[in-house]
Amino acid sequence: MKRVVSISLGPKTADFELDTEFLGHAFSVRRLGTDGDLNEMLDLLLQWDGKADAIGLGSMRFPNAIGPKHVLERRAQKIRELSERVNTPVTMGRALRSVVHEWSIRHVEFVLGNYFDNARVFFFSGLANHKIARVLNEFTDNMIFADPLLENGISKFIKSMRDLELYASGIHEVLKWLPSKKFSANFMPARLWNIHLLKKALQQAQVIVVPHYDFYRYLEDTGLEELGRKIIITSCAYEDRVTFLQERGVDVIIDTAPKVLEKVVGLNVLEAMMLAALEKKQDQIIDDDILEIICDQNMAPRVVYPSGTPKRVNRFAFVIHPLSQEFLKKEKTLEMVSQFAPPLFMDVVEKVIAYAPPFIYSKVTGIKSPTGVEAEGWLISVGGTPKQMLAHKPEFTYDHLLQAAKMAKRLGAQIMGLGAFTKVVGDAGVTVAKKADIPITTGNSYSASGALWAAADAVRRMGLIRVEKGKAIKGKTMVFGATGAIGSVCCRLLAKAFEEVYMVGRNTAKLLALRESIMQETPGVKLHISTRPDRYLPDMDVIVTATSGAGKAILDIMRVKPGCVITDVARPLDLSPEDVAKRPDVLVIESGEIELPGNPEMKNIGLPPKVAYACLAETIVLALEGRFEVFTIGRDIEWEKVREIYQMGLKHGMKLASISGVNGIFTDDDISRVLRLALKALKNWTPPRFSDAA
Ligand SMILES: NC(=O)c1ccc[n+]([C@@H]2O[C@H](COP(=O)([O-])OP(=O)(O)OC[C@H]3O[C@@H](n4cnc5c(N)ncnc54)[C@H](OP(=O)(O)O)[C@@H]3O)[C@@H](O)[C@H]2O)c1
Numbered sequence: 001m002k003r004v005v006s007i008s009l010g011p012k013t014a015d016f017e018l019d020t021e022f023l024g025h026a027f028s029v030r031r032l033g034t035d036g037d038l039n040e041m042l043d044l045l046l047q048w049d050g051k052a053d054a055i056g057l058g059s060m061r062f063p064n065a066i067g068p069k070h071v072l073e074r075r076a077q078k079i080r081e082l083s084e085r086v087n088t089p090v091t092m093g094r095a096l097r098s099v100v101h102e103w104s105i106r107h108v109e110f111v112l113g114n115y116f117d118n119a120r121v122f123f124f125s126g127l128a129n130h131k132i133a134r135v136l137n138e139f140t141d142n143m144i145f146a147d148p149l150l151e152n153g154i155s156k157f158i159k160s161m162r163d164l165e166l167y168a169s170g171i172h173e174v175l176k177w178l179p180s181k182k183f184s185a186n187f188m189p190a191r192l193w194n195i196h197l198l199k200k201a202l203q204q205a206q207v208i209v210v211p212h213y214d215f216y217r218y219l220e221d222t223g224l225e226e227l228g229r230k231i232i233i234t235s236c237a238y239e240d241r242v243t244f245l246q247e248r249g250v251d252v253i254i255d256t257a258p259k260v261l262e263k264v265v266g267l268n269v270l271e272a273m274m275l276a277a278l279e280k281k282q283d284q285i286i287d288d289d290i291l292e293i294i295c296d297q298n299m300a301p302r303v304v305y306p307s308g309t310p311k312r313v314n315r316f317a318f319v320i321h322p323l324s325q326e327f328l329k330k331e332k333t334l335e336m337v338s339q340f341a342p343p344l345f346m347d348v349v350e351k352v353i354a355y356a357p358p359f360i361y362s363k364v365t366g367i368k369s370p371t372g373v374e375a376e377g378w379l380i381s382v383g384g385t386p387k388q389m390l391a392h393k394p395e396f397t398y399d400h401l402l403q404a405a406k407m408a409k410r411l412g413a414q415i416m417g418l419g420a421f422t423k424v425v426g427d428a429g430v431t432v433a434k435k436a437d438i439p440i441t442t443g444n445s446y447s448a449s450g451a452l453w454a455a456a457d458a459v460r461r462m463g464l465i466r467v468e469k470g471k472a473i474k475g476k477t478m479v480f481g482a483t484g485a486i487g488s489v490c491c492r493l494l495a496k497a498f499e500e501v502y503m504v505g506r507n508t509a510k511l512l513a514l515r516e517s518i519m520q521e522t523p524g525v526k527l528h529i530s531t532r533p534d535r536y537l538p539d540m541d542v543i544v545t546a547t548s549g550a551g552k553a554i555l556d557i558m559r560v561k562p563g564c565v566i567t568d569v570a571r572p573l574d575l576s577p578e579d580v581a582k583r584p585d586v587l588v589i590e591s592g593e594i595e596l597p598g599n600p601e602m603k604n605i606g607l608p609p610k611v612a613y614a615c616l617a618e619t620i621v622l623a624l625e626g627r628f629e630v631f632t633i634g635r636d637i638e639w640e641k642v643r644e645i646y647q648m649g650l651k652h653g654m655k656l657a658s659i660s661g662v663n664g665i666f667t668d669d670d671i672s673r674v675l676r677l678a679l680k681a682l683k684n685w686t687p688p689r690f691s692d693a694a
Contacts, residue, residue, distance in 0.1 A: 001019075001025075001026045001027065001028055002025050002026070002027050002028070002053045002054075002273075002276040002277065003027075003028050003030075003051070003052045003053050003276075004027060004028070004029045004030070004052060004053060004054050004055070004056065004269065004272045004273050004276055005029075005030050005031075005032065005044075005048045005051075005052040005055050005056070005272075006029070006030070006031045006032070006055070006056040006057075006058050006265070006266060006268055006269045006272065007032050007034065007041050007044045007045060007048070007055065007056070007057055007058065008031060008032065008033045008034065008041075008057070008058035008059045008266070008268075009033075009034055009035075009036050009037075009038065009041060009058065009059040009060060009213075010033050010034075010035075010036075010058060010059035011033050011035055012032075012033035012034070012035055013033070014031065014033055014238070014240075015030075015031050015032060015033050016029075016030075016031050016263070017029070017030045017031075018030075018261065018262070018263065018265075020261050020262060022260070022261070022273050022277060023273070023274070023277040023278075023293065023296075023297075024277070025276070025277050027273055027276070029261075029265070029269060029273070031058070031265075031269070032044055033059075038078075038079075041057065041079075042078075042079070042082055045057070045082060045083070045086060045090070046082075046086065048088065049086040049087055049088050050086075050087055050088060051088075052088055053088070053089075053275075053276035054088060054089045054090070054091065054272035054273065054275040054276040055086075055088050055089070055090045055091075055272060056090075056091055056092070056093065056266065056268030056269045056271065056272035057079065057083075057090060057091070057092045057268055058092075058093075058266040058268045058269070059212075059213055059266070060076075060079075060092050060213070060268075079092075083282075089272070089275040089276070089280065089281045089282055090272075090282065091268055091271040091272050091275055091282045092268050092271075093266065093267030093268035093269075093270070093271045094271075094282070095271060095282070095285050095287070095289075095290055096267045096270060096271045096274075096290060097235075097267050098131075099287070099290050099291075099294070100235075100256050100257060100258065100267065100301065101129075101131045101132050101135075101235070101256045102131055102132070102134075102135050103294075103301065104233075104254060104255075104256040104301030105132060105135040105136060105233075105254075105256075106135065107300060107301050108254055108301065108303060109139060112312065113626055114414070114626045114628055115139075115312075116136055116139035116140050116207070117139055117140065117414050117628050118139075118140050118142055118315075118409060118412060118413065118414050118438060118628075119136075119139070119140050119142065119206045119207045119231075119412055120140075120142045120143075120144070120204060120205050120206045120207070120410075120411070120412035121133075121136055121140060121142065121143045121144070121205060121206070121207040121208075121209065122143075122144050122146070122201055122202055122204075122205035122207070122208045122209065123143065123144070123145045123146065123147075123209045124146050124150060124208075124209065124210055124211060124218045125145075125146070125147055125150065125151075125211050126143075126145030126146075126147050126158060126164045126167075127147055127151075127164070127168055128211045128213075129209050129211060130164070130168075132209055132233060132256070133145070133161060133164065133209075134161065136207075137161050141160065141161075142409065142410065142412060143159070143160070143161070144157045144158070144159055144201055144205070145157060145158040145159070145163075145164050145167075146198060146201065147164070147167060148167065149194050149197065149198060150198075150218075153191065153194065155191075155193055155194055155197060157197075157201060195221060198221070199221070199222075199225070199226055202222060202226035202227070203225055203226055204411075205230065206230065206231060206313075206315070206412050207230065207231045207232075207233060208227070208230050208231070208232050208233070209232075209233045209234070210232060210233070210234040211234070211235075212234060212235035212236050212257075212266075215234065215241060216244070219244070222248060223248055224248055224249045226248075227245065227248035227249060227250050228248065228249030228250070229249060229250075229251050229313065230249075230250055230251060230252075231250075231251060231252040231253075231254065232245055232250050232252070232253045232254070233254045233256065234253065234254075234255060234256070235255065235256045235257045235267065236255065236257045236264060236265075236266050236267070237253050237255040237257075237264060237302065237304060238263075238264050239263070239264070242304055242306060245306055246306035246307075250306055251305070251306075251307070251311040251313065252303060252304070252305055252311055252312075253302075253303070253304040253305075253306065254301065254302070254303055254304075255301060255302035255303075255304060256301055257270075257301075257302070258270075258294075258299035258300060258301055258302065259302050260297055260299055264302075271285075274289070274290075274293060309372070310372060311372075311374070312372070312373050312374065313373075313374045313375065313376055314373065314374070314375050314376075314414055314623040314624060314626060315375070315376055315377055315411075315412050315413050315414050315623065316375060316376075316377035316378075316413055316414065316415050316416065316417065316619045316620060316622070316623040317377055317378045317379075317380055317404070317405075317407075317408030317411065317413035317415075317416040317417070317438075317619075318364075318377060318378075318379050318380070318416065318417040318418075318419055318615075318616050318619050319358070319379075319380050319381070319382060319401060319404045319416065319417070319418050319419050319422050320361060320379050320380070320381050320382075320419045320420070320605065321381060321382050321383070321384055321385065321386075321389075321419065321420060321421060321422060322353070322381075322383070322384075322385050323385065323386065323420065323421075323571060323572050324385055324386070324387075324551070324572060350385055350387070350388060351388065353383040353384075354383045354384040354385070354388035354389075354392070354396075355383065356382075356383035357400075357403060358380050358381060358382050358383075358400060358403050358404040358407055359380070359381055360378050360379070360380055360381075360407075360411075361379045361380065361381040361603060362378070362379045362602045362603035362605075363376070363377075363378055363379075363602070364376060364377045364378065364379060364600060364601070364602040365600070365601050365602075366598050366599040366600045366601045367596050367597060367598045367600045367620060367624070368597055368598030368599070368653075369597055369598075369624045369651075369652035369653050370597065370651075370652070370653045371624070371651065371652065373624050373626075373652075374598070374624075375620050375623040375624050377413060377619075377620070377623065378408065378411055378413065379602060379603070379605070380404045380407055380408060382397075382400040382401065382403075382404060382422065383400070384396075384397060384400065384421075386420075386421040386424075386548075386550040386551075386572060387550060389421050389422070389424075389425045390425065390550060394425045394426025394427070394431075395426075397422060397425045397426065398426060398431050398432055398435075401418065401422055401432045401436075402432060402435055402436055404416070405432065405436035405437065405438055405440070406437070408438055409436075409437050409438050413438060414438065414439070414623060414628040415438060415439045415440075415441065415619060415622050415623055415627075415628050415629075415631075416436065416438050416439070416440055416441075416619070417440075417441050417442070417443045417615055417616060417618060417619030418432070418440065418441070418442050418443065418615070419443070419613065419615055419616060420571045420613070420615070421548070421550075421571070423442035423443075423444065423485075423615075423633075424548040427634065427635075428442055428444070428485050428633060428634050428635050429441075429442040429632075429633035429634065430633050430634050433630045433633045438628075439628050439629050439630050439631070440630055440633060441618055441619055441622060441630065441631040441632050441633070442485065442615065442632045442633055443613075443614065443615025443616065443617070443618035443619055443632065444485045444486050444489070444615065444618075444632045444637055445489070445618060445631065445632040445637055445638075445641040445642045445644075445645045446594070446614040446615060446617055446618035446621065446642075446645045446646070446649065447486050447569065447591070447592070447613070447614040447615045447618070448486050448489040448490050448493065448637060448642050449592070449614070449642045449643075449645060449646045449649075450591060450592025450593065450594055450614030450617070450656070451486065451490060451544055451546065451567050451569045451591040451592045451614070452490060452493050452494070452544075452567075452592070453592050453646070453656050454567055454589055454591050454592035454593075454656060454659050455542055455544065455565060455567040455589070455591075455592075457656060457659055458565045458567070458587055458589050458659055458666075458671075459541075459542060459565050461659075461668070461671050462563065462565060462587060462671060462674070462675055462678075463675070464541070464563045464675070464678070465541050465542075472497065472498060472499045472524070472525070473497055473498045473499065474499055475498055475499065475500075475541035475542065476498070476499075476500045476501075476502065476536075476539050476540050476541055476542075477494050477498045477500070477501055477502070477540060477541060477542040477543070477544070478501075478502040478503075478504060478533060478536065478537070478540045478542075478543045478544070479491050479494065479501070479502070479503055479504065479543075479544045479545075479546065480504045480533070480543070480544070480545040480546065480547050480554055480555060480574065481504075481505065481545065481546040481547030481548065481549075481554075481570070482503035482504055482505045482511065482514060482529075483503075483505040483506075483507055483510035483511060483514055483635075484505075484546055484547065484548065484635065485634070485635040485636075485637055486546040486569055486637075487503075487505075487544070487546040487547070488514055488635065488636075488637065489637040489639055489642055490544045490546060490569075491503050491514065491518060492518055492521065492522075492639045493639060493642065494542075494544070495518050495521070495522040495525040495527065496522055496525075498525070498542070499525065499526060500525070500526040500527075500528070501518075501525060501526070501527055501528070502528045502529075502530060502533065502536050502540070503515065503527065503528065503529045503530070504529075504530050504531070504533040505529070505531065506531060508529075508531060511529040511530075511531070512529065514529075515527050515529050533555065534556060534559060537555065537556065537559040537560055537561075538559050538560065538561050538687035538688060539561065539687070540560065540561060540564055541561070541563075541564060541565070542564065542565050542566075542567075543555070543560070543564060543565070543566045543567070544566075544567045544569060544591075545566065545567070545568050545569065545570055545574040545575070546569040546570055546574075547570055547574055548570065549570065549574060550572060551572040551573070551574075551576075553576075553579075554570075554574040554575070555574070555575070557575065557579045557580070557582060557583050557586065557588075558582065558583070558688075559688050560583065560586050561586075561682075561685070561687070562585040562586065562677070562678040562679075562681035562682045562685055563585065563586070563587075563674075563675070563678030563679070563681075563682060564586050564587070565586075565587045565589070566586060566587070566588045566589070567589050567591045567592070568588060568589070568590055568591060569591040569592075571613075573590065573662075575588055575662075577662040577663075580661065580662050581662075584673075584674065584677050585674060585677035585678040585680075585681045586674070586678070587661075587666070587671065587674045588661050588662070589659045589660065589661055589666065590660055590661060590662070591614070592614050592656060592657075593607055593611045593612065593613060593614065593656075593657040593660070594611065594612055594613075594614050594617035594649070594654050594655070594656065594657055595610050595611055595654070595655040595656070595657040595658075596610055596611070596612055596617065596620065596654065597652060597653030597654065597655075598653075600612075607657075608657070608658075608660075608665070610657075611657040617649065617654055618631070618632065618645055621645060621648050621649045621652055621654060622645075622648075624648075624652040625648050625651075625652065627648075631645070632645075
């Protein structure tokens with residue numbers, strides 16, 4: 001039996017003895033803690049020389065890979081000199097450590113896919129965990145290092161790898177706060193302000209890297225608020241450490257040390273066992289030995305879920321904006337004033353707010369897919385109403401959206417969606433996607449899908465059109481804003497379902513081009529294009545309106561056939577409540593909102609609880625799927641994407657929300673009433689002649 005002893009600077013209370021097997025040998029392993037007493041460690045080293053096959057030295061703080069070494073170098077030098085004098089092979093786990101830290105990050109990123117993309121990572125010590133920082137930096141540059149604060153009491157963080165390296169070389173400007181420019185290896189006495197800064201930074205992080213030494217000291221001031229729902233990267237997550245993190249609500253622990261024995265042991269123990277098995281000294285062990293053992297033993301870094309079930313939370317941001325002055329008036333500060341102030345005052349407020357920088361309107365939590373993946377995010381508001389966005393050049397809105405993207409990136413969002421009018425102005429997200437540092441989607445694929453999903457549901461519930469499986473629907477449908485991003489894809493999809501489609505727009509050349517491409521895709525359909533739809537309106541069974549008319553009157557509802565289903569996708573709506581009230585025999589629905597899975601919580605966005613605009617839902621579906629990519633931009637939406645997002649949505653538990661109109665949700669009774677009135681009106685209805693149109 002081979003005998004391995006691990007002498008540790010850690011507490012004596014963690015001592016253990018273990019008989020086990022490793023690399024085909026029986027082992028007796030014993031740990032001896034010294035409660036931080038270096039002299040006792042050295043005495044024990046001499047005592048065990050010749051009595052063990054290999055000795056490990058544990059809980060050592062090593063000189064950092066970068067930065068000033070003198071602080072720890074003397075201590076390490078003393079240990080190294082003594083280790084060379086003893087006959088038994090001695091190791092501090094250096095060879096294993098040089099592989100496993102980096103590998104564990106790459107392993108998790110590979111197995112779990114896009115795991116660290118733009119994660120906000122907090123390092124207690126960037127110098128000690130420099131290797132982990134370097135690898136993580138391949139996936140995120142959203143990192144924050146507490147070295148100046150914890151080692152030198154400077155109330156500042158370092159926020160990039162470059163700055164960390166400057167700091168390590170003693171030339172970073174934060175060091176001008178430190179007159180002597182001396183590095184200390186120990187914690188500075190914590191000042192209240194520094195503790196506050198530290199807690200705040202921990203609360204905002206998604207991933208926290210905790211050095212393996214001084215584990216409890218680093219975390220002593222932390223609780224649920226700082227660690228709850230976080231991913232912790234550390235080395236040697238012993239049982240007591242797992243329990244400690246579990247009690248503070250940690251979601252995931254990534255342990256860079258593999259667990260190959262019955263219990264978690266330090267890397268020095270594993271490496272000492274390797275030396276004993278291979279009968280080598282530490283300087284004889286080469287990288288290939290380590291690689292061979294890792295592969296043979298199927299050693300993998302540990303991913304521990306303290307709650308017992310796998311957890312994954314992806315993050316998104318979504319840009320919203322006030323749809324009109326009425327929305328601005330709902331702001332508490334303006335509510336009172338707006339009641340008495342002349343309309344001119346609100347015009348000025350609307351103009352001024354359009355220039356305001358983006359701000360976080362609401363955090364979104366509680367979205368959970370049936371696959372187990374969760375999503376959380378931020379609704380970021382820009383100030384412009386549609387009127388203001390249209391009054392400025394597109395660059396005005398792009399600037400605000402790029403500021404919002406910066407904010408989203410800092411928050412740790414992995415994808416950002418553009419709400420309502422923010423993707424109507426200019427080139428529908430193309431420029432923003434090119435310039436932003438995180439992937440952008442307009443959400444228009446799911447908006448188109450949601451609009452038709454809702455229309456199909458409403459048509460089915462009205463029951464006026466016969467739908468035969470596998471056959472084109474014998475009915476006529478019309479799309480307003482047909483050449484727009486949402487309108488054009490609605491035309492493409494309706495052309496596949498209906499016998500006749502009328503496409504209405506203002507730009508004749510665009511209409512001709514759209515007709516040409518749909519004829520190629522769906523040759524059998526009867527396609528009509530028009531800039532003056534009035535003459536055809538009375539024949540329509542289904543109408544979709546998706547213009548960016550910003551509330552201007554788009555269609556004359558009095559010319560519409562009783563029983564027609566109108567889906568109003570536009571925001572602001574194309575049909576005013578007054579218009580809708582004129583035709584109780586027509587079903588006007590506010591297009592396809594989506595019911596989110598789980599128990600979503602966010603501030604009011606003008607929809608019932610759990611319900612989101614389809615464009616917001618697209619951003620959430622992509623986050624749940626881990627598809628952090630530019631998905632829908634520009635006005636040429638591919639209908640394959642519409643189908644893909646629809647299917648991904650179903651997989652993640654998205655449902656069509658109850659269809660609603662200007663007066664709220666349509667119950668079955670409401671729909672029966674519209675149907676009754678429609679059937680009655682149809683008996684005496686004669687389509688208005690075109691010359692009757694204004
Ligand atoms: N419900 C949702 O979840 C949701 C999601 C996203 C967007 N939306 C809303 O959907 C609408 C369309 O968005 P989009 O991205 O498709 O916009 P878009 O690409 O800019 O298309 C808008 C279309 O409306 C036409 N249009 C503009 N003003 C008009 C007017 N006064 N009269 C007639 N047609 C007019 C435009 O015609 P020209 O080509 O001639 O300019 C264009 O074809 C917007 O109101 C947007 O806010 C809703």
